[in-house]
Amino acid sequence: MAVTIYDVARTAGVGVGTVSRVLNNSQSVKDSTRQKVLQVIAQLKYAPDPIARSMITGRTGAIGVIIPFVTRAFSVEVLRGLANAASKLGYELVIYNVEENSQRDHYFNQLPMRRRVDGLVIVSLTPDEETAASFLKNGLPAVLVDAYSPFLTSLVVNNVEGAYMAVKSLIEKGHQRIGFINGISEGTFKFNQANDRLIGVHRAFGEAGIMYDPELMVTAEWNRAGGQIASRELLSLNNPPTAIFAASDLQAIGVLETARTLNLSVPEEISVIGFDGVELSEIMELTTIQQPMQQMGEMGVARLMELVEDSKKGPELIRLDTKLIERRTTSVPKWLASIK
Amino acid sequence: MAVTIYDVARTAGVGVGTVSRVLNNSQSVKDSTRQKVLQVIAQLKYAPDPIARSMITGRTGAIGVIIPFVTRAFSVEVLRGLANAASKLGYELVIYNVEENSQRDHYFNQLPMRRRVDGLVIVSLTPDEETAASFLKNGLPAVLVDAYSPFLTSLVVNNVEGAYMAVKSLIEKGHQRIGFINGISEGTFKFNQANDRLIGVHRAFGEAGIMYDPELMVTAEWNRAGGQIASRELLSLNNPPTAIFAASDLQAIGVLETARTLNLSVPEEISVIGFDGVELSEIMELTTIQQPMQQMGEMGVARLMELVEDSKKGPELIRLDTKLIERRTTSVPKWLASIK
DNA sequence: CGATTCTACCGAAACGTTTTGGTAAATTGT
DNA sequence: ACAATTTACCAAAACGTTTCGGTAGAATCG
Numbered sequence: 054m055a056v057t058i059y060d061v062a063r064t065a066g067v068g069v070g071t072v073s074r075v076l077n078n079s080q081s082v083k084d085s086t087r088q089k090v091l092q093v094i095a096q097l098k099y100a101p102d103p104i105a106r107s108m109i110t111g112r113t114g115a116i117g118v119i120i121p122f123v124t125r126a127f128s129v130e131v132l133r134g135l136a137n138a139a140s141k142l143g144y145e146l147v148i149y150n151v152e153e154n155s156q157r158d159h160y161f162n163q164l165p166m167r168r169r170v171d172g173l174v175i176v177s178l179t180p181d182e183e184t185a186a187s188f189l190k191n192g193l194p195a196v197l198v199d200a201y202s203p204f205l206t207s208l209v210v211n212n213v214e215g216a217y218m219a220v221k222s223l224i225e226k227g228h229q230r231i232g233f234i235n236g237i238s239e240g241t242f243k244f245n246q247a248n249d250r251l252i253g254v255h256r257a258f259g260e261a262g263i264m265y266d267p268e269l270m271v272t273a274e275w276n277r278a279g280g281q282i283a284s285r286e287l288l289s290l291n292n293p294p295t296a297i298f299a300a301s302d303l304q305a306i307g308v309l310e311t312a313r314t315l316n317l318s319v320p321e322e323i324s325v326i327g328f329d330g331v332e333l334s335e336i337m338e339l340t341t342i343q344q345p346m347q348q349m350g351e352m353g354v355a356r357l358m359e360l361v362e363d364s365k366k367g368p369e370l371i372r373l374d375t376k377l378i379e380r381r382t383t384s385v386p387k388w389l390a391s392i393k
Numbered sequence: 394m395a396v397t398i399y400d401v402a403r404t405a406g407v408g409v410g411t412v413s414r415v416l417n418n419s420q421s422v423k424d425s426t427r428q429k430v431l432q433v434i435a436q437l438k439y440a441p442d443p444i445a446r447s448m449i450t451g452r453t454g455a456i457g458v459i460i461p462f463v464t465r466a467f468s469v470e471v472l473r474g475l476a477n478a479a480s481k482l483g484y485e486l487v488i489y490n491v492e493e494n495s496q497r498d499h500y501f502n503q504l505p506m507r508r509r510v511d512g513l514v515i516v517s518l519t520p521d522e523e524t525a526a527s528f529l530k531n532g533l534p535a536v537l538v539d540a541y542s543p544f545l546t547s548l549v550v551n552n553v554e555g556a557y558m559a560v561k562s563l564i565e566k567g568h569q570r571i572g573f574i575n576g577i578s579e580g581t582f583k584f585n586q587a588n589d590r591l592i593g594v595h596r597a598f599g600e601a602g603i604m605y606d607p608e609l610m611v612t613a614e615w616n617r618a619g620g621q622i623a624s625r626e627l628l629s630l631n632n633p634p635t636a637i638f639a640a641s642d643l644q645a646i647g648v649l650e651t652a653r654t655l656n657l658s659v660p661e662e663i664s665v666i667g668f669d670g671v672e673l674s675e676i677m678e679l680t681t682i683q684q685p686m687q688q689m690g691e692m693g694v695a696r697l698m699e700l701v702e703d704s705k706k707g708p709e710l711i712r713l714d715t716k717l718i719e720r721r722t723t724s725v726p727k728w729l730a731s732i733k
Numbered sequence: 734c735g736a737t738t739c740t741a742c743c744g745a746a747a748c749g750t751t752t753t754g755g756t757a758a759a760t761t762g763t
Numbered sequence: 764a765c766a767a768t769t770t771a772c773c774a775a776a777a778c779g780t781t782t783c784g785g786t787a788g789a790a791t792c793g
Contacts, residue, residue, distance in 0.1 A: 055508075057749055068773040073751055081770055100506035104447045105749035108778050113444070115487065124473045124672075133464045136490035145509070147455065147487040150476035166440035168395075169485070277676070306676060332464075333673060336617070336646060397779055408743040413781055421740055445779035448748050 056099045065093040076101060115145040116357060117170035119160050121177055123150045126302070126331035127346060131176055131198060134350020142358065144171075151178070165191040172357045174198060174350075179239065180205070194360035198353040201244040206356055206369045208349055212246050215342040215375035216253025216298070219326050222340075222377055223296045224261045227389040228324065231263075232287040232294035234304050236275040247272075250300050250328070269294055273304060280307020288315060288323070295386040296324035302334045302341055303327075309337060309382065320384035330378060338381040345373055396439045405433040416441060455485040456697060457510035459500050461517055463490045466642070466671035467686060471516055471538060474690020482698065484511075491518070505531040512697045514538055514690075519579065520545070534700035538693040541584040546696050546709045548689055552586050555682040555715035556593025556638070559666050562680075562717055563636045564601045567729040568664065571603075572627040572634035574644050576615040587612075590640050590668070609634055613644065620647020628655060628663070635726040636664035642674045642681055643667075649677060649722065660724040670718060678721040685713055 062069040067086060074080045075090045093099075107113050118135055120128050132148070139146045147170060151157040161184045164173060172194040179197070180188070185204035188195045197207040223231050233254050238247035251270075258265055271286055273279030280299055284307060287294055299305040305327030309319060317323050327334055330343025352371070360366055384390075402409045407426060414420045415430045433439075447453050458475055460468050472488070479486045487510060491497040501524045504513060512534040519537070520528070525544035528535045537547040563571050573594050578587035591610075598605055611626055613619030620639055624647060627634055639645040645667030649659060657663050667674055670683025692711065700706055724730075 055749095058751095059749080069750085070752080070774075071772060074772090077751080081772090083771060086771080098506075100503075102749055103507050103509055104444060104453070105778095106751075107444045108448055108749075108780095109751045111778085123476055124469050129464050129469050133490070136463055136488065137492070140490065140496065145487050145489070147485050148476065149485075150473070150480065152477070156480065163440075166438075167443050169443055310676075333676070336650075336673070337676075395779095398781095399779080409780085410744070410782080411742060414742090417781080421742090423741060426741080442779055445748095446781075448750095448779075449781045451748085 055102070056097050058099070058101065061090065061093050061097060061099050064097065065090045111168070113169060113171050114143065115147050115170045116354060117147050117149060117164060117173045119149045119151060119157070119164075119173065119175045119178060121151045121157070123148070126333055127199075127329050127344075128176060130331065130346035131350040131353075134347035134352075135174060135354055136350075137347070138351040138354040142354070144354070162187075165193045168193075172196075172361050174353045174357055175200065175205075176353075179245070192364060194357055194364060196353055196357045196360065198349050199246070201370065202368075204368055206360065206366075206371070208353055208356065208371045208373070209246075210344045210349070210375050211372045212249035212375075213253035213256065215328065215344075216250035216300075217257045218253075218375065218377050219298045219328065219342050220254050220257035221260070222379070223298065223324060223326065223383065224257060224263065226296075226324070226383065226385050228294075228296040228386050229263060230266070230269065230292065230294040230296075231258075232269045232271070232284075232297040234280060234283040234287070234297060234299040234308070235270065235272045236279070236300040236304070237272060247300065254298065275301045275304065277303045277307040277310070280304030281311050282307075284308040284311045285315075288312075288317070294323075295388070296326070296383070298326050298328075300328050302329040302331050302339060305339055305341065305382075306333065306337060309339070319382050321387055324383040324386070326383055330376075334378075334380075340380045340383040341378050343376045343378050345376075349373060395442070396437050398439070398441065401430065401433050401437060401439050404437065405430045451508070453509060453511050454483070455487050455510045456694060457487050457489060457504060457513045459489045459491060459497070459504075459513065459515045459518060461491045461497070463488070466673055467539075467669050467684075468516060470671065470686035471690040471693075474687035474692075475514060475694055476690075477687070478691040478694040482694070484694070502527075505533045508533075512536075512701050514693045514697055515540065515545075516693075519585070532704060534697055534704065536693055536697045536700065538689050539586070541710065542708075544708055546700065546706075546711070548693055548696065548711045548713070549586075550684045550689070550715050551712045552589035552715075553593035553596065555668065555684075556590035556640075557597045558593075558715065558717050559638045559668065559682050560594050560597035561600070562719070563638065563664060563666065563723065564597060564603065566636075566664070566723065566725050568634075568636040568726050569603060570606070570609065570632065570634040570636075571598075572609045572611070572624075572637040574620060574623040574627070574637060574639040574648070575610065575612045576619070576640040576644070577612060587640065594638065615641045615644065617643045617647040617650070620644030621651050622647075624648040624651045628652075628657070634663075635728070636666070636723070638666050638668075640668050642669040642671050642679060645679055645681065645722075646673065646677060649679070659722050661727055664723040664726070666723055670716075674718075674720075680720045680723040681718050683716045683718050685716075689713060 058069050058072050062072050074082050075087050149160045165187045175197050177199045179200045185202055195205050197205050201207040236247050238245045271283045273283035297308050305325050308325050312319050327339050327341040330341050334341045398409050398412050402412050414422050415427050489500045501520055505527045515537050517539045519540045525542050535545050537545050541547040576587050578585045611623045613623035637648050645665050648665050652659050667679050667681040670681050674681045
């Protein structure tokens with residue numbers, strides 16, 4: 054049915070090899086025959102079958118993306134960066150959305166076996182040592198974005214610095230009792246976002262000589278509900294915090310929501326700062342630590358391409374910087390403002 | 394390097410055909426040999442190459458998704474439904490993000506030629522007649538989600554009914570001057586969201602016997618900025634509306650933002666209602682007309698699968714219902730409340 | 734028990750490319 | 764002008780599956 058390279062060769066009066074060389078404009082082919090072939094290709098509306106091509110080249114022209122909860126604002130921004138970079142390079146993006154651990158494991162196990170993609174970008178998920186080894190062994194290049202593994206090229210934001218900046222900015226405004234809502238740590242290695250952000254918080258406290266109050270440190274889900282629950286806990290303390298730093302924007306939104314419920318005005322009675330810099334934070338005028346999400350996606354495919362070209366490259370750790378975006382949910386604490 | 398079906402056949406002492414039949418558990422194969430083959434497969438960790446398989450079956454096991462602005466909240470929700478349904482069926486999802494018209498045209502032109510995917514789900518984009526014809530001619534099944542074409546199976550929300558409900562709910566609260574911010578219409582056919590929603594608005598007005606004031610109908614981009622600009626225009630009228638219906642949630646958020654800028658309290662001084670029902674609307678406590686976005690995605694792949702099975706099925710138009718979600722941005726107008 | 738049907742299996746063909754080995758013609762060098 | 768090299772091209776091999784035509788042997792039937 055479909056027109057093949059043989060049809061083109063026949064009507065152009067050349068061999069299939071010649072047509073192929075015209076298509077991949079490689080080797081030497083006389084200009085007159087090249088024109089002839091191109092003309093026949095146009096006339097017959099021939100397009101090479103990518104499957105057959107993959108069959109022999111071993112390349113699929115696609116890169117796989119394993120990404121949790123496609124609907125998470127953070128994931129989506131990264132995905133966008135990935136999509137842009139991939140399309141610019143003529144690569145296709147096949148996405149593997151993981152909503153449950155079983156799906157994640159399934160993809161981790163199956164993907165290296167089947168050569169459906171030329172490489173893998175894994176977002177916010179940490180493969181264990183065994184899985185990473187199977188990627189390497191099967192020659193499937195992989196890079197991690199927003200996750201870290203010592204065995205794979207990883208692209209992360211400087212989480213400790215970001216958290217440090219967040220808390221420091223609150224301290225500089227005069228806050229002394231600062232709550233910290235951390236996310237649940239997920240990676241199998243000690244290097245994960247939750248842990249790093251905790252370290253940053255401690256550093257800021259230590260530097261300012263503020264005593265560490267374990268009451269003010271809680272852990273919750275990374276989403277809105279987590280922020281709501283955690284902040285309700287924090288704000289019902291005998292001596293509640295005057296500011297809260299949440300490890301994600303969604304958690305921070307949750308804090309804003311309980312503040313509204315409790316009739317606490319933001320930022321007068323409670324300052325709030327988030328982490329991520331998703332579009333929502335702008336709409337809510339939330340002060341936050343911004344990650345270069347799109348750039349992370351773009352760099353993710355750039356690094357992956359390097360690995361695809363040169364499969365012998367070793368793993369690398371790339372750190373990107375965060376940025377403090379001050380908006381309307383942080384200010385000087387009330388008690389200090391009234392003193393002045 | 395990789396282990397092929399020949400390796401399995403050899404070590405199991407059978408022919409390749411037999412191994413293949415075990416894999417696709419088709420035909421008759423004696424139970425004892427099946428066990429033997431399965432054991433060798435496990436032992437050798439053999440996994441069939443999907444590319445080679447596609448080569449001969451003509452199926453890729455992937456469905457393509459052409460979708461604009463992956464980052465749009467609406468798109469993302471639909472995408473999630475698509476991903477769920479696809480993964481449940483063992484299909485992969487390859488996404489073609491379009492940020493510009495040139496990209497859209499490129500995908501529309503190239504995809505039918507190359508059999509990279511078994512079918513196409515096109516979200517919020519309307520291929521013209523010629524493009525639709527080329528899908529049909531090349532045997533590439535396609536379904537439209539949130540878009541309509543007479544030549545392709547289309548899955549849309551009942552936009553006129555939704556808009557009608559929105560305006561009717563405002564009228565029932567007592568509003569007489571109601572602004573309507575429509576989105577820019579994009580499809581090449583008369584049936585597009587913007588047009589349908591306008592019809593719904595008119596119907597509600599007509600039914601209530603409210604005079605149609607062209608001043609109150611404006612068109613703007615579908616996003617937040619569009620809502621801001623349009624609402625600024627509407628609210629600076631000599632006789633401004635007491636309620637605004639925006640054709641998208643993001644536009645409605647834009648309205649909320651200008652209201653904040655203008656120090657107008659919502660809903661006391663101005664009621665606002667949106668359209669879509671994205672997560673953001675919940676956070677902002679925006680009254681809205683909700684579309685079953687995830688369901689649209691799921692039904693999209695379900696319908697596509699039907700077409701893949703039975704390529705002779707004709708196009709169909711499926712309408713899904715919207716739902717009015719009343720939250721905190723709509724109420725009785727101030728002048729009416731004070732009279733009571 | 735001989736003829737017929739069925740079962741289980743084998744091995745080759747096919748899918749549509751790229752790549753490779755080889756060869757005739759064209760070009761270069763002396 | 765003849766040998767040596769290069770250029771342009773052809774045709775076959777290869778990629779790893781599924782499917783198809785065929786063939787033994789077993790089972791069924793009269």
